[in-house]
Amino acid sequence: MPRNQQILLDNRPQGQASASNFKLVASDTPALQDGQVLVRHHYLSLDPYMRGRMNDSKSYAAPQPLGEVMQGGTAGEVIESRDPRFAVGDKVVGFGGWQEYSVVNAAQPGTLKKVDTTQVPLSHYLGAVGMPGVTAWYGLVKIIAPKAGDTVVVSAATGAVGSAFAALAKARGCRVVGIAGGPDKCRYATEELHFDACIDYRVHADTPAMTQALKAACPDGIDGYFENVGGYILDAVMLRMNAFGRIALCGMIAGYDGAPLPMAHPALLLLNRIKMEGFIVSEHMEVWPEALAELGQLVASGQLSPRQSIAQGIAAAPEAFLGLLKGKNFGKQLVQLV
Incomplete structure (x- = not known):
């Protein structure tokens, strides 16, 4: 059996x-x-929720x-199977x-879960056609429930959730405004993800400045907001x-280090x-099959072409994860092992 390198939470x-x-440890x-089946992981998913856990x-x-x-999501290939439902070579x-x-x-x-990689690349099953994509779908469809012409806003706009949110909201006839960090991410949001506008939180770094930027980007106000960050935004x-x-x-990534996040205007x-x-x-x-079907169609048709940040090798996972928490990733953060 192969030698297995693993990353543990040590403290x-x-x-x-x-x-x-x-x-970093290794074991047989x-x-x-x-x-049972033995899966060789091709990709590891790094996600902000891991910090809270x-x-x-x-x-x-x-x-x-x-x-x-x-703990975290993985995508890979079955290399040995003692279960008739899975064969060697299945992508899972x-x-x-x-x-x-x-x-x-x-x-x-x-x-x-077996997945079909003929139309959707394996790595996207950890992002746009996986948990982050379904997260965007649920928040938009089941909570915001927009109608055509509504203005919706999403923070962390160019990440795995935000990019899927944009495609889903545009398909429903919404005006979509993103909040992201830096001119490159904002340019990517408008030019490739088809956001109607994107606000750079590094430029608009407090509540008054962000409020004015939102007023300009959302002249008819905001009907729905998908929150990933919290705090002044x-x-x-x-x-x-x-x-x-x-x-x-x-999510409230601004508070993942344990600091309280008071709300300024709860009234x-x-x-x-x-x-x-x-x-x-x-x-x-119960919503995953419907959500994944729509997300898979968006990726297969090219309407959703999300970027990925890919670190190489198991040893790179901790630093890639810490970079994700600081917004250094551009799109979905993965670790490639094969």
Whole structure:
């Protein structure tokens, strides 16, 4: 059996996460038992939610255990199978974690899914046609529920979720405005992702400046907002929300280091009768088939061509992840192993 390199969570962050929180180890993969398959991972998915799970605090999911492989999505190929549902050579996605190989109990529901790579590249099943894409779909379709002509805004606009959100919202006839960091990302948002406008938060770095930028980009106000960041950006959006606006609360990366994120204008929720709903996409598995079908069609047709930031090799995962938390990635952050 092959030697397997793995990244473990060695200790919990105190404030900002650092490379010293992780540990690279190697071990032999165990021999397969009946009903198991051995997957060689081609790609690891790095996602912001992982930072919250590094803390030992109350959340929607149990903390990442210390001394165990960092949990996360994976895409790869079956290289040995003792289950009739999977054959050697099948391309699959699962939750194999930060390691080169995983042994999967194929009978356990939801652990491994075969995917078709003839129209959609394997790596996109961890991004646009995977969990991030379905996240964008759920927040837009089920919470914001836009009608043609609505103005919708998304923070972290050029990431895996934001880029899918733009394609889905444009397909529904919305005016789509993004918030991203730096002129290159904003140019990419408007020229390649078809955003109607994109605001650079590095230029508009406080609530008054962001509010003015949103006023210019959203002259008719904001009907729906997909929140990935929190902090002053949420405060500025709240000041521009229309009556009966909807906010899909997906992430608050500004608070992942444990600092509180007070809201400056909570009374606006009442005054504008705003609906704000937090959601965890894994709790809504019933929508995944519909969402993935639409997202796959958008990618296959070229209407959604998301960028990817790809680090090379298992040892690169910690620094790539830390860069993701600081916005250094351009599009979906992956680690390529094969």
